Amino acid sequence: MAQIVILGGGESGVGAALLAQAQGHQVFLSDQGELKAAYQSELSQHQIPFESGQHTLERILQADEIIISPGIPEKSAIVQAIKQQGISLVSEIEYAARYTNAKIIAITGSNGKTTTTLLTYHLLKEAGYNVGLAGNIGQSFAKQVLEKSFDWYVLEISSFQLDRCFHFAPDIAVLVNITPDHLDRYEYKFENYIHSKFRIFQNAQASTNCIYWGDDEVIQQYQSLIPAKTQKQEIRFAPGKGSATITEKEIIFEAGKIQRASAPIQGPHNAMNMSAAILAATAAGVTWADVTKHLPTFQNAPHRLEPCGEWNGVHFINDSKATNVDAVYYALNSFNKPIILIIGGVDKGNEYAVLDTLVKDKVKGMICLGTDNTKLEKHFGQTLERFAQTDQLETAISQAMEWANEGDIIMLSPACASFDLFKNYEDRGDQFKATVKKLTHGK
Structure with a gap:
């Protein structure tokens, strides 16, 4: 019987805890964030001990093997401490x-x-x-x-x-x-x-x-x-x-x-x-x-070039899953109509020059949606006739609708992570779709 510790109590972590227990091991799950009530209930039902809102290092380092959530970065203090102890550290996969x-x-x-x-x-x-x-x-x-x-x-x-x-x-x-x-x-x-x-x-x-x-x-x-x-x-x-x-x-x-x-x-x-x-x-x-x-x-996943509304001949596209520059490149390359692009969020070290030709050829307006749009403004702000920025989704969509003409596309394709204003890219996409519905309903 081995001591197995799970770091991170999301879908993969709880699943790994259940599997490890079924293999006859002693299991402990630790999540520095707030563990969802449904996961807490599932762990309690299987009598798997866990902690939420903290990592108790002393207990974690007693493990023979640690299964780590992909969301925990290698440079984090907890991972560095585990490496120093030479404990096996693996993914759920x-x-x-x-x-x-x-x-x-x-x-x-x-x-x-x-x-x-x-x-x-x-x-x-x-x-x-x-x-x-x-x-x-x-x-x-x-x-x-x-x-x-x-x-x-x-x-x-x-x-x-x-x-x-x-x-x-x-x-x-x-x-x-x-x-x-x-x-x-x-x-x-x-x-x-x-x-x-x-x-x-x-x-x-x-x-x-x-x-x-x-x-x-x-x-x-x-x-x-x-x-x-x-x-x-x-x-x-x-x-x-x-x-x-x-x-x-x-x-x-x-x-x-x-x-x-x-x-x-x-x-x-x-x-x-x-x-x-x-x-x-x-x-x-x-x-x-x-x-x-x-x-x-075949029907593709939500939030990937997902049509989500039409208003006065203007089509709305939810591409919230486009969390890097290349995904936006592919998105822009998928349409031959003028695009009003809603972009921005948490920059991940992006280099936006790869988009320059497509933005010049296809984007009639750009709206930056984020708490810090400095990098996007510096790159695109002087080259586009229509450029705006906001930290309010409804304001972004309203502005796009003001600029749009029949046959245009209003597309959310952010090139960035979502964590400044949203829980995740799904939340960002869902809010985009809901706001589009709200603003176009009855108009």
Whole structure:
């Protein structure tokens, strides 16, 4: 019997606590924040001791192994103290994977991993597979390993989760792209973040399917980090070079073609996401007939280029999940109509120059929504004819509506984290949709 401590009492932490207890270990959960009442109740029901609102270091350091929430940064005092003691420190993904014989599809990337994960899961589930959805999305992986009996899992994996994965070895590993993100967590060194993402391949074997965007300059530069013996499948925009080749009108696979115009998700970035999901699904054994049958019925996640209203011929788009600059780049590239862009929040070390050409060509007005818009104002304030800033969501939307003409798009695509004004990106997106409904109702 080992002493297992869980740091962080969210969905993944509570699930890990339940799984660890079921394995016969002594478990203690510690959350420095306020543990939700529902989680407190679940832990009490299973007689798992916990603390909320503090970390008792002395008790935590008695652990044989610690399972850490991805939200706790490596540079925090608690993590430094654990490292000094040499205690095993792992993610929920690493821990739960020890206790399942199910095959695993793991998907990571700076942008598009949620869409790719959901589409992969959709294709497997609709094809009749006994499949679970977990990781950075849905229910706790550990809890599903404990309570369910799936043959397959599709896991969305963040860099924070990968940082604490050491023996995790998915059967199908997918890397959709790498662009600068979370640099505040990686000492503002892009290389550190890149190495974190490539951990998805670190235990790949000869039988492992490694799927990645072959045109991505960063992936090309670090491709040697993918073990040579693996089953590599590249996605390319260059004709005839990849396992999936994206052209202007179609995506070409060995088994057939997908017409981009009739696909359920649009834009070049979504052609990439679709390619990765289809390659992952077919690597898992889904037939081409099932792919073509079930692809049209896919619906993307909320807060990702989500249509959420129309008023006087103006369309509203909720893209609150766009928490980095590249996600905004993809969003702007998905439309050929004038855009009024609502952007801003907690900057994560963003470099906005990558947006300059698209902003010049497509953005007729920009509204910065945040408590500190200095960096955005400095970069865009002098170049745009219509530029405003506010820390009130309703004011931002009202201003956008004043500028908008029939055929325009008002889009929330922040490029930043949400924690200055909102609980999380979901809360930001939900409030955006509710405010749009309020301001357009009856007008």
